[in-house]
Amino acid sequence: MNSQVIALTAGEPAGIGPELLVMLAAQAETFPAQLVAVADPELLVSRAQLLGLPLTLHEVSPGDPLPPVRNGHLAVWPVASVVPSEPGVIDARNGGHVLAMLDVAIAACQAGHASAMVTAPLSKAAVIEAGHVGFTGHTEYLRDVCGVEEVVMMLACPGLRVALATTHLPLREVADAITPEGLTRVLGILAHDLTRYFGREAPRIAVCGLNPHAGEGGHLGHEEIDVIIPTLEALRAKGMQLEGPLPADTLFTPRHLDGIDAVLAMYHDQGLPVLKYAGFGQAANITLGLPIVRTSVDHGTALDLAGTGRADVGSLVQAVHVAIEMAAAARD
Ligand SMILES: NC(=O)c1ccc[n+]([C@@H]2O[C@H](COP(=O)([O-])OP(=O)(O)OC[C@H]3O[C@@H](n4cnc5c(N)ncnc54)[C@H](O)[C@@H]3O)[C@@H](O)[C@H]2O)c1
Numbered sequence: 417m418n419s420q421v422i423a424l425t426a427g428e429p430a431g432i433g434p435e436l437l438v439m440l441a442a443q444a445e446t447f448p449a450q451l452v453a454v455a456d457p458e459l460l461v462s463r464a465q466l467l468g469l470p471l472t473l474h475e476v477s478p479g480d481p482l483p484p485v486r487n488g489h490l491a492v493w494p495v496a497s498v499v500p501s502e503p504g505v506i507d508a509r510n511g512g513h514v515l516a517m518l519d520v521a522i523a524a525c526q527a528g529h530a531s532a533m534v535t536a537p538l539s540k541a542a543v544i545e546a547g548h549v550g551f552t553g554h555t556e557y558l559r560d561v562c563g564v565e566e567v568v569m570m571l572a573c574p575g576l577r578v579a580l581a582t583t584h585l586p587l588r589e590v591a592d593a594i595t596p597e598g599l600t601r602v603l604g605i606l607a608h609d610l611t612r613y614f615g616r617e618a619p620r621i622a623v624c625g626l627n628p629h630a631g632e633g634g635h636l637g638h639e640e641i642d643v644i645i646p647t648l649e650a651l652r653a654k655g656m657q658l659e660g661p662l663p664a665d666t667l668f669t670p671r672h673l674d675g676i677d678a679v680l681a682m683y684h685d686q687g688l689p690v691l692k693y694a695g696f697g698q699a700a701n702i703t704l705g706l707p708i709v710r711t712s713v714d715h716g717t718a719l720d721l722a723g724t725g726r727a728d729v730g731s732l733v734q735a736v737h738v739a740i741e742m743a744a745a746a747r748d
């Protein structure tokens with residue numbers, strides 16, 4: 417009997433999430449933990465039938481005893497979808513269902529029925545169109561439901577960790593969102609959780625500039641001089657090991673990354689393209705700063721692949737392994 421229980425939310429019903437959960441169930445015995453889907457059981461069964469994959473479901477409630485781990489078997493905490501779902505065709509009426517699965521997984525982690533939650537991809541648009549105006553992603557939703565002021569999105573693949581100073585913001589709003597207070601909170605959470613979950617004592621963090629060539633001494637933007645440099649100096653004075661701000665175009669080269677535990681990028685598409693180029697399919701998305709452990713895949717709903725069986729389960733496998741390692745470290 418494994419002591420860890422990992423709650424897996426199925427994400428957008430029309431996307432690849434449900435079939436990735438079925439693929440994961442096929443290799444359940446390879447994980448040193450019990451996997452529990454938080455999903456619509458009928459949907460999982462229909463995707464398994466469509467792809468010709470083995471699946472026996474065991475419907476239970478959070479806190480109930482779980483069945484023995486066997487390949488092709490999966491425990492499920494049922495959350496019914498609102499309308500039946502066709503692969504690749506989003507129906508926003510299921511947007512609330514997607515959040516309901518998250519709520520069940522979060523509550524299970526908070527109650528100690530799960531050691532961690534791992535999320536399959538959702539469609540932000542579908543959730544917003546279901547009436548959840550202001551929704552921007554799992555990361556911010558978890559922050560709000562867990563009642564913390566700040567969280568940090570970090571994606572990690574073998575050899576590289578990239579965290580973000582700002583997450584799901586229109587590019588036009590990014591510069592104004594980079595403040596001394598925000599950067600201080602983000603760097604504090606990043607350093608703290610690199611130690612707590614990944615054993616990096618006194619972690620070294622390389623920080624990107626915002627502007628081309630880190631502002632070129634103020635000729636190509638002032639955010640480095642006005643905000644980033646003074647914030648890093650203040651944090652260095654308190655003992656944090658910070659490099660930069662460095663020009664983002666050359667920071668992601670082997671010489672600069674040598675000995676660095678994580679890079680802090682200023683915005684989503686400054687850091688994530690590099691990470692996904694380096695490790696798409698074997699990376700995990702990790703939310704730092706939460707009172708619970710949450711990881712996710714490095715990809716989206718891939719509607720073009722849904723129902724084809726061609727989606728790669730690699731990132732979900734990695735996300736589960738990272739969640740198991742983090743939950744074990746948190747328990748120590
Ligand atoms: N964790 C999450 O919930 C998450 C993450 C990223 C994007 N999204 C959402 O997903 C939706 C689609 O986003 P997108 O088009 O930018 O990215 P996407 O990752 O869904 O697709 C980008 C490309 O990668 C391919 N791809 C994605 N996952 C794959 C897999 N497992 N195996 C093989 N190929 C794969 C797709 O076929 C597509 O060509 C958006 O609504 C976005 O917000 C959610």
Ligand SMILES: N[C@H](C(=O)O)[C@H](O)COP(=O)(O)O
Binds near residue numbers: 552688
């Ligand atoms: N920014 C993530 C990515 O590009 O992979 C993705 O949108 C998921 O974010 P959440 O985990 O906050 O939903």
